[in-house]
Amino acid sequence: MLFAAGFGTRMGALTKDRPKPLIEVAGKPLLEHALDFTGEIPTRVVNAHYHADQIEAYAENRDLIVSTERPDILDTGGGLRHALPLLGDGPTFTLNTDAVWHGPNPLDLLKSAWNPDVMDALLLCVPLQNAIGRKGGGDFALSEDNQLIRKGDLVYTGAQITKTEGLQHIPDAVFSLNLLWNQMAENGRLHGLTYPGKWCDVGHPDGITLAKDMVRHV
Structure with missing residues (x-):
């Protein structure tokens, strides 16, 4: 599941006439940067709302299914549901489309570390010092058994594997995946994995140049 429905308001004029995932960074759209990691995955879905017609046009002939959200945008949790x-059924990769990576395929790392016997979700995080363009602090810390704890110097990268059954028990139509994660954390089943490379937040205009420099120099 590729998240591409947002308004991209932090991008200012750059998203006036196009969705953020179609902004080009280092020679290709952000959405394509994300798609490059999904080659072995049989079912690939991208959600769309803002300028949905452009996402739909981009998805044509790319073996990419579009989940268009109308009339309202549903946020990450509602969009995934x-x-x-x-x-289909079973655990699902989700990946944000507003980042550029330098290092190993994040989805391969998640797949290798995934253990459904003890995990309901596995979130890929990066140390704050390797989160290029990050504005603000971290999101999580890791316990000794790799469970995620709120607040710390690890930044959630937007990549995870998650079970989806818990989504059906959330009454809201529009909601963040944080609600699902909170339920999992209460049961001791929200786990984290540290990314060994660098990751650049391209949710704001400065991130475009920072991502180009990261790819060029790291």
Whole structure:
């Protein structure tokens, strides 16, 4: 599941006439940077709302299914639940489309570390010092058994594997995945993995140049 429905308001004029995932960075759209990691995954779904027609046009001939959210945008949790009929059953990768990576394939790392016997979700995080363009502090810390604890110097990268059954028990139509994670954390089943490379937040205009420099020099 690729998240591409947001308004991209932090991008200012750059997203006036196009969705943020179609902004080009280092020679290709942000959405394509994300797609490059998904080659072995049989079912790939992207959600769309803002300038959805452009996402739909981009998805044509790319073996990419579009989950269009109308009339309202559904946030990450609601958007994932809306896409479940397209994704099918079982644990699902989710990946944000507003970042550029330098290092190993994040989805491969998650797949290798995934243990459904003890995990309901596995979130890929990067140390704050390797989160290029990050504005603000971290999101999580890791316990000794790799469970995630709120607040710390690890930044969530937007890549995870998650079970989706818990989405059906959230009454809201529009909600963040944080609600699902909170439930998992209460049960001791929200786990984290540290990314060994660098990651650049391209949710704001400065991130475009920072991502180009990261790819060029790291």
